[in-house]
Amino acid sequence: MKELLQNVYKRRSVRRYSEQKLTDEELAKVEEYLHELKPLIADIKVEFQIVPCSETNCKFNAEYCLLVYSEEKNLWLTNVGYMLEQWDLYLTSLNIGVCWYGMGKVEDERQCDLEYAIMLSFGKCDPSLFRNGDYDFNRVQANDFWKGMTDARLGEIVRLAPSAVNSQPWRVEQADNKLNVYRQKGKVPILSNQLFKHWNKVDMGIFLCFLDIALENEGYTYTRTLGSESDEGKRVLIAEYVLDAK
Ligand SMILES: Cc1cc2nc3c(=O)[nH]c(=O)nc-3n(C[C@H](O)[C@H](O)[C@H](O)COP(=O)(O)O)c2cc1C
Structure with a gap:
């Protein structure tokens, strides 16, 4: 990829x-x-x-x-x-x-x-x-959704992922070589919750695609364990990545 x-x-x-x-x-x-x-x-x-x-x-x-x-x-x-x-x-x-x-x-x-x-x-x-570079993107900064980031180059790539109504529902928590990727649940007043939830689950896959492209390009290998699509709680663990030592 x-x-x-x-x-x-x-x-x-x-x-x-x-x-x-x-x-x-x-x-x-x-x-x-x-x-x-x-x-x-x-x-x-x-x-x-x-x-x-x-x-x-x-x-x-x-x-x-x-x-x-x-x-x-x-x-x-x-x-x-x-x-x-x-x-x-x-x-x-x-x-x-x-x-x-x-x-x-x-x-x-x-x-x-x-x-x-x-x-x-x-x-x-x-x-x-089409765009010509990493400007001209209406996105939050990587630090706003990725806590404990140790490699800013990864954040600069994944923050560009597209999402439904540009909701950017992803959150990442990093501790050393371990990344936990979450779907943050939210609402859009004009949309039914059901529809928004459906789209945000697709968004999380888009994010993981960007994350894998970023990790591969920056020379990381990893083990990924997937979570669930449960709707319990305010945020849902989608995947855990353990990065190998470079
Ligand atoms: C799951 C998903 C559903 C989307 N649905 C629509 C849609 O129904 N209509 C639309 O105009 N854009 C739709 N979009 C496009 C988003 O609004 C767009 O990706 C986002 O605003 C970011 O802009 P960009 O893709 O130009 O970078 C959708 C995007 C995703 C990921």
């Missing part, structure tokens, strides 16, 4: 698409990459469908939407976030615009025993929409 780092500084949510269509070759690459995504949890079945955006409730003028379906197991939405963020970054490398679309709805929420998780719009866009 290391190779995705440069796209971390380039990606943004693309909500305005061009009239131009993806070429057959581009579409083939986009589909092939779906089979290369690294799962967070290997035994959760995930399937994808690419449909014309006009056949969904997505309000953007994108050419397509990707519908994501998954088995409903512990951390299934976090797994979806982890996988599809790699796809978001890969499409960015091809100058194809993407936007996570939590407001998406499908007629059949269940398909062949899999549950609808989320959709992402994608299509050609003006390449000038």
Whole structure:
């Protein structure tokens, strides 16, 4: 996943698409990459469908939407976030615009025993929409969500992760070589709690994807133990990382 780092500084949510269509070759690459995504949890079945955006409730003028379906197991939405963020970054490398679309709805929420998780719009866009570096990001500082940070370079990368309504629900507590990653529960007045919780679980997977890219790029190896998707308490332990000595 290391190779995705440069796209971390380039990606943004693309909500305005061009009239131009993806070429057959581009579409083939986009589909092939779906089979290369690294799962967070290997035994959760995930399937994808690419449909014309006009056949969904997505309000953007994108050419397509990707519908994501998954088995409903512990951390299934976090797994979806982890996988599809790699796809978001890969499409960015091809100058194809993407936007996570939590407001998406499908007629059949269940398909062949899999549950609808989320959709992402994608299509050609003006390449000038992408970012050119680590400025121009509306994000909190890494110290605001990461206590005890010993390597600021990691914080500078992970703070750029996208999240639903830019809520940035992640918290990290570090003690020496041990990192605990939490989902902080919150509310958005205009949204149902259920919907927001659903999105924030996806956000945590996106964050872990950024964290793994950051750790790999900074030369860390680690052992990761996953937590749960329980809704108990004010914050939920999602993962524990133990970093090996460098
Ligand atoms: C799980 C998830 C759901 C999202 N849902 C929507 C959505 O329904 N509509 C929308 O316009 N943007 C949506 N976004 C995009 C976020 O608003 C966006 O990622 C965030 O504001 C940060 O901006 P950036 O992606 O341009 O860096 C979603 C993002 C995530 C991660």
